[in-house]
Amino acid sequence: MSPSPGTPAGEVVWAEDDAGPLLRLTGSIDREAVRRFRLLVPPASWPSRADLAGVTALDPAGIELLLHLVRKQRRHGADLELVALPETLRPVLARAGLSRLLPRTDGTTTSA
DSSP: OOOOTTSOBOEEEEEEETTEEEEEEEEEEOHHHHHHHHHHSOGGGOOSEEEEEEEEEEOHHHHHHHHHHHHHHHHTTOOOEEEEOOGGGHHHHHHTTOGGGSOOTTSOOEEO
């Protein structure tokens, strides 16, 4: 599924901030964005944090990627931490059963 006109193409990249490594997701996270990410970043290097601040849309492939990230962290005794999430994605994640990933409304992070 390609993004609708005016919707930025999605991207998932390995990045780093002051707290360490994280995945930075931007634009429309669809099957193509997830495919590109999986080709470039091997699962062994997937960090335990994800920044979704720049995400404009999340289709089923994007939700599945988040589930894979959660499962990978759990297999290693850790949790996936979302460091930022647009308000528009809260209902999407809640409907997908990922409510535990939702950052608290007071701005603190959560993990699942």
